[in-house]
Amino acid sequence: xxxxxxxxxxxxxxxxxxxxxxxxxxxxxxxxxxxxxxxxxxxxxxxxxxxxxxxxxxxxxxxxxxxxxxxxxxxxxxxxxxxxxxxxxxxxxxxxxxxxxxxxxxxxxxxxxxxxxxxxxxxxxxxxxxxxxxxxxxxxxxxxxxxxxxxxxxxxxxxxxxxxxxxxxxxxxxxxxxxxxxxxxxxxxxxxxxxxxxxxxxxxxxxxxxxxxxxxxxxxxxxxxxxxxxxxxxxxxxxxxxxxxxx
Numbered sequence: 665x666x667x668x669x670x671x672x673x674x675x676x677x678x679x680x681x682x683x684x685x686x687x688x689x690x691x692x693x694x695x696x697x698x699x700x701x702x703x704x705x706x707x708x709x710x711x712x713x714x715x716x717x718x719x720x721x722x723x724x725x726x727x728x729x730x731x732x733x734x735x736x737x738x739x740x741x742x743x744x745x746x747x748x749x750x751x752x753x754x755x756x757x758x759x760x761x762x763x764x765x766x767x768x769x770x771x772x773x774x775x776x777x778x779x780x781x782x783x784x785x786x787x788x789x790x791x792x793x794x795x796x797x798x799x800x801x802x803x804x805x806x807x808x809x810x811x812x813x814x815x816x817x818x819x820x821x822x823x824x825x826x827x828x829x830x831x832x833x834x835x836x837x838x839x840x841x842x843x844x845x846x847x848x849x850x851x852x853x854x855x856x857x858x859x860x861x862x863x864x865x866x867x868x869x870x871x872x873x874x875x876x877x878x879x880x881x882x883x884x885x886x887x888x889x890x891x892x893x894x895x896x897x898x899x900x901x902x903x904x905x906x907x908x909x910x911x
Contacts, residue, residue: 667872670732670757672699675742675750684708684820687750688760691732697757699732700820703749704756706877706888708820712756713877714895715789715819717869721862722785725778726816727806731874732757754874763806763815766837768798770807774814779838780845782816784855786836787845788902790827791819796837803837823895829910845908852908859902866896 674690679698686698700709712729719726732755739747771779782805786794795801804818832839845851870892880886901907 668730669754670695670697670730672697672732672734672738672755672757675738675744675747678746685749686758689732689734689757691730691757696760697730697732698760699734699750699755699757701734701749701755702751703746704820706880707890709756709877710873710888710890711820711822712758712818713873714869715791715822717865717872718789718862719785719816719819721865722781722858724781724785724816725814727761728759730757730759731755753876758817761806761808761815762810763808766796766803766805766807766814768796771837771840773807773812774838776841776844778814780841780851782814783836783838783841784845787832787908788855788859788899789819789822790824790898791822792824792827792831792835793818793821794837795835797835801835801837805837823898825894825898833910846910856902856907859899863896863899866899 670691670693672689673692676688676690676696678687679685684700684704686700686704689697689699691697700712704712716726716729734750734752734755736752739750739752782794786792794803794805796803796805804816806815806817807813808815876884878884878888878890880888
């Protein structure tokens with residue numbers, strides 16, 4: 665993942681999917697991005713950035729993402745009435761890929777180890793926003809039709825300190841892997857080791873969060889309230905014996 669900030673030069677439209685309805689924008693690099701600005705909340709942007717970096721370090725097939733910049737000039741000429749949801753300044757940009765939303769029929773094409781990686785990661789970061797059943801759902805998972813591979817997106821609801829086990833059981837898109845993951849001590853230890861290796865970069869990851877995201881207002885007087893220390897303590901629970909216990 666490049667740390668270079670991409671300037672947004674065109675607002676193409678806005679997604680009709682997802683709660684945050686990201687903007688579809690073109691960057692100066694000619695790449696099209698799904699951009700989450702102020703309307704996605706500062707807390708959501710931080711979650712996207714931090715969880716995304718953790719996922720990358722763990723080896724998950726996350727859609728490439730960047731920090732993007734939206735100028736006052738661009739918003740001033742935008743012929744839209746919802747540009748306040750995009751806002752001026754740094755935003756979270758996820759590359760638009762040739763994908764379709766993951767369906768039940770795609771599950772058989774996703775390798776078991778990749779499914780377990782996603783399930784274990786979501787359990788670790790307490791992200792229950794990946795539901796899929798015979799009746800549908802909101803998996804925030806896509807299938808790359810060109811590469812024939814899984815693509816993982818959307819971590820704005822990660823680090824939910826109030827998330828319960830019931831929000832995972834029988835709901836997560838890859839919950840079928842729970843019989844293995846939650847009953848194999850050796851596998852659990854291997855994941856815990858991988859998590860702890862990723863946590864070695866925790867300080868570096870936190871330091872890459874744009875300072876302006878730490879405040880709700882432009883004057884930077886009202887803190888976002890994202891508790892990095894509490895999130896770190898939650899993530900370090902992977903060292904505890906009861907981490908994999910379903911309560």
